[in-house]
Amino acid sequence: MALRLTADAAPATFGRLDQPAVRVRDVSKVYGPAGAHTFALDRISLDVLPGEFVCLVGASGCGKTTLLNLIAGLDRPGKGTIEVGEQPALLFQEAALFPWLTAQKNVELALQLRKVPRRQRAARAAELLHTVHLDGFADKRPHELSGGMRQRAALARALAQESPVMLMDEPFGALDAITRDLLHDELERVWQASGLTIVFVTHNVREAVRLGDRVLVLSSRPGRVVAEFPVKLERPRRLESPEVAQVAGDIVNRLRAEVRSHADDSEA
């Protein structure tokens, strides 16, 4: 199946290969009033290469969502710099489709906001819905779709942005196991066909190993990258395979150590 992300050409990757698609440098973000503030993120740095699939895992309070919001430009870092080229696409845990628009019109709106000429929008949106296997559902409104279908419609809408970078904030967290499994396959296929750079936040370590080229472990309060696990397993991987389980086991151990280190926080 042909999947294209720009109207004219089908590039495998965006930008220069040797330059990170996302570059986060010494970014800090503080919440709360001065004095009683907490560090959501503390001098966090990371690079994501073009076409790379990076997963961020961490316990609660590690600022995963804060970091994605900063990269997406929805929030400003207190300190540090973020370089990400054009506006990245962002998928949320909820599909965040506009309830007053059909699936087709949701995608068309994304095209319209990018100033795609009116004549091209309908065909392009249909093509994107086809990419996520929603051919027969273009005229359905979000509430008429299942959770998995809504997430795929949201994925189609995000792809319509034609941004080289896609940020995903626990996008499959609210789905049942079978649907999530299928959407892993689906996302992997879209990613491989498009050459997208993906930053994927999850608290599900197996999911991170199933999907990522690299898994970054964030510490909690303050959020920092404390460990990095390259995942060299061959694709396609299966969530339930022993190899995935083994890598996930290592990461979970690291995460547990991280959580343990907070045991004394309340006494301090």
Added chain:
Amino acid sequence: MPTIPRPEDDLRQLDAELAGIDHLDVPVTPAPSGLARVWAQLWPKLTAIALFFVIWQVVVWTHWRPEYILPGPRKTFSALGDAIRAGTLPRAVGVTMRRAALGYALAVVIGSVLGLAVARNRILRSAIASMITGLQTMPSIAWFPLAIVLFGLTEGAMMFVVILGAAPAIANGVISGVDHIPPLLLRAGRVLGARGLAAYRHVILPAALPGFVAGLKQGWAFAWRSLMAGELIVIIAKRPSLGQQLEFTRGNQDYPGLVATMLVILVIGIVIDSVLFGRIERVIRGRWGLVDGA
């Protein structure tokens, strides 16, 4: 980075699996036949109306008040027929509806602009949001003495009060509509590039629509009440209106005519509320998936 293409078989299998789970997952909504649905909505209303007339007739039969003072349905409807044939009632309805339409239209414009400004501007909000709510608690009839001082016994006095009655409700509808937009939708819009005017056009206004329509509906009720109060008080020569008709029939001791006029006022209010706004609300709720079952 290993990006080995998946075997074709695998892809076909994934297609089939996705199609399968979609078929299993799509919410099933039972659609009753058109006629059955209309009847299901109609019979409770018809029963209620029938009951209303029965109770009315029973009260008349008890001779609680002599029948020349409290006429029964039959006398009232014959008076209604007379008033329609004589042309006084149609003319009164015409005058009143023109006023209602003009006043309400102005209130919609003023209320919408005011509401949108207050909803999105922090300073304006802290300055006048509570004042708008306060205005709503003011009985519209209390404005009339001032309106008459300012405008005299004119159309202007009535428009003034109708707008003061309806515009705050409409503004409040806009404000609550905007306040209840899920922040997630605003963020999704921003990521998609909807900023500034585009954000209003594509995200904020459509997302605020349910609240706005609720405000429009409430605004209509306020406008209609204010107008009736106004027409009772501000009587303009050679311009017969429904409110004026109430006053005249009472003065002429034409009590069947009085009750007939009241019926007309009630029916107009109900029809606009349920047929016009009810339909708009149903369409919106249906689109947003806020309807449970039927």
